[in-house]
Amino acid sequence: MASDQGSGTGKSLEERITKPEAASTDASDNANKDGASQALGGSDLQESEYDVQVKLSDLQADPNNPLFSVKSFEDLGLSPEILQGLVAMKFLKPSKIQERALPLLLNNPPTNMIGQSQSGTGKTAAFTLNILSRLQLDTEENRKAPQALVLAPSRELARQIGGVITEMGRFMEHLSVGMAVPMEGKRPSRLEHPVVCGTPGTVMDLIKKRILITNKLKVLVLDEADNMLDQQGLGDQCIRVKALLPKTVQVVLFSATFDDHIRHYAAKFAPNANEIALKQEELTVEGIRQFYLDCNNDEDKYNVLVKFYGLLTVSSSIIFVETRATAAEIRERMTKEGHTVAMLTGGVEGSIRDQIIDDFREGRAKVLITTNVLSRGIDVSTVSMVINYDIPQHFKPGQPRTGDPQTYLHRIGRTGRFGRVGVAISFVSSKEEWQMLMEIQKYFNTLIEGIQTRDWDEVEKLVKKVIKNPRARGDFAVTS
Numbered sequence: 186m187a188s189d190q191g192s193g194t195g196k197s198l199e200e201r202i203t204k205p206e207a208a209s210t211d212a213s214d215n216a217n218k219d220g221a222s223q224a225l226g227g228s229d230l231q232e233s234e235y236d237v238q239v240k241l242s243d244l245q246a247d248p249n250n251p252l253f254s255v256k257s258f259e260d261l262g263l264s265p266e267i268l269q270g271l272v273a274m275k276f277l278k279p280s281k282i283q284e285r286a287l288p289l290l291l292n293n294p295p296t297n298m299i300g301q302s303q304s305g306t307g308k309t310a311a312f313t314l315n316i317l318s319r320l321q322l323d324t325e326e327n328r329k330a331p332q333a334l335v336l337a338p339s340r341e342l343a344r345q346i347g348g349v350i351t352e353m354g355r356f357m358e359h360l361s362v363g364m365a366v367p368m369e370g371k372r373p374s375r376l377e378h379p380v381v382c383g384t385p386g387t388v389m390d391l392i393k394k395r396i397l398i399t400n401k402l403k404v405l406v407l408d409e410a411d412n413m414l415d416q417q418g419l420g421d422q423c424i425r426v427k428a429l430l431p432k433t434v435q436v437v438l439f440s441a442t443f444d445d446h447i448r449h450y451a452a453k454f455a456p457n458a459n460e461i462a463l464k465q466e467e468l469t470v471e472g473i474r475q476f477y478l479d480c481n482n483d484e485d486k487y488n489v490l491v492k493f494y495g496l497l498t499v500s501s502s503i504i505f506v507e508t509r510a511t512a513a514e515i516r517e518r519m520t521k522e523g524h525t526v527a528m529l530t531g532g533v534e535g536s537i538r539d540q541i542i543d544d545f546r547e548g549r550a551k552v553l554i555t556t557n558v559l560s561r562g563i564d565v566s567t568v569s570m571v572i573n574y575d576i577p578q579h580f581k582p583g584q585p586r587t588g589d590p591q592t593y594l595h596r597i598g599r600t601g602r603f604g605r606v607g608v609a610i611s612f613v614s615s616k617e618e619w620q621m622l623m624e625i626q627k628y629f630n631t632l633i634e635g636i637q638t639r640d641w642d643e644v645e646k647l648v649k650k651v652i653k654n655p656r657a658r659g660d661f662a663v664t665s
């Protein structure tokens with residue numbers, strides 16, 4: 186049994202489960218109501234590894250669900266080729282953000298947009314459909330001229346978005362998507378694609394070297410816009426890129442989170458934008474069950490993680506840590522003990538990163554240890570578990586660490602995508618970590634339940650049960 190000393194709250198675990206400090210009964214009631222959140226995206230009725238059968242159409246018929254919409258894709262005035270692409274991807278109906286954002290995005294003259302919607306609710310398709318609809322591919326010259334530029338904070342996300350645009354536009358003749366991420370070997374002399382996706386630093390470099398020509402650009406998208414604008418380096422690069430684009434460019438900013446101070450900044454970056462915003466307490470995805478687990482210290486965290494290995498490999502899982510060093514250490518220890526785990530951090534070379542993420546997407550690697558580099562945007566539908574090995578935190582030298590709610594939300598949002606269900610477990614090994622987790626819980630006015638038992642067979646059974654039936658709450662209030 187985890188000790189109270191571990192989190193140092195002075196409360197019994199029982200109290201913490203039944204009355205988490207910041208959790209409201211509303212939050213848990215809402216989660217109870219959302220029985221439908223077990224559904225799976227893609228086809229209308231699917232069966233997961235856990236033998237869950239729920240209809241996506243049920244979710245999309247519920248006005249309170251972010252996947253709800255009254256319209257069909259046909260109603261949004263998209264071209265037959267694009268509609269064909271959506272059918273091939275088995276997108277039957279738009280989600281709420283797609284239904285709301287698209288008419289505003291497609292309107293002429295083009296208007297800027299700041300769009301917010303919960304993780305995994307289809308923001309990529311929302312901006313992709315706008316891009317595809319605005320492309321002119323009639324002449325050779327136009328086909329070679331970059332007309333839309335998408336910036337993302339990581340190489341993996343830029344590649345993923347490039348893949349979605351290619352797939353959605355695959356019935357459009359002459360569409361091609363160029364990548365502007367750090368490349369090894371010889372660079373092309375020109376990036377001649379109507380759509381370019383990349384990371385800000387490389388894009389800036391390619392523009393400066395006139396490899397990427399921007400005079401025909403019509404749309405600029407910043408995915409994970411709050412993160413891009415908030416980080417000193419990335420933010421500066423985004424501003425410099427934008428300054429080199431035609432003044433008429435339509436600026437589209439999307440994210441699941443826009444903190445107040447960033448919203449103000451975003452409004453400057455995308456002036457006179459149409460805004461779609463969510464309230465703080467609307468941000469959590471109901472299909473994701475959130476738990477914490479008390480650990481005595483760092484070594485105990487590691488031992489617990491190893492105990493979880495069986496559970497982590499039932500489907501796919503992501504383990505988030507704060508530093509590259511921790512990621513490397515855990516990977517090494519687990520590998521030595523005979524477990525198969527992959528690791529991806531910013532320190533890994535580009536082509537190897539591509540291989541690792543592709544292996545994870547294809548299910549060749551099932552457990553991925555990573556840092557915040559992959560906390561945002563990555564969409565791998567088989568991920569049913571996210572572990573916060575370290576609580577996401579803000580760290581400034583000389584100041585106490587504080588919880589980082591935005592990063593927490595993005596990390597746990599790697600599971601529970603488009604109506605699927607998932608479990609997020611945060612490891613708590615000190616009073617400081619406990620406080621940070623409570624800050625996060627309070628910020629979202631959500632419920633993070635404690636796992637009381639240390640009987641791992643029991644935990645495994647319960648996690649599987651939760652994934653099967655997220656309505657079954659309170660399962661973890663079991664003392665060993």
Ligand SMILES: Nc1ncnc2c1ncn2[C@@H]1O[C@H](COP(=O)(O)OP(=O)(O)OP(=O)(O)O)[C@@H](O)[C@H]1O
Binds near residue numbers: 226277283566
């Ligand atoms: N209308 C739709 N019907 C069915 N599936 C959809 C639809 N729209 C998107 N999806 C699927 O939902 C998943 C999540 O979409 P996406 O990655 O765009 O989410 P997001 O809102 O950008 O999330 P995040 O904030 O985490 O980046 C993807 O696998 C995508 O293929």
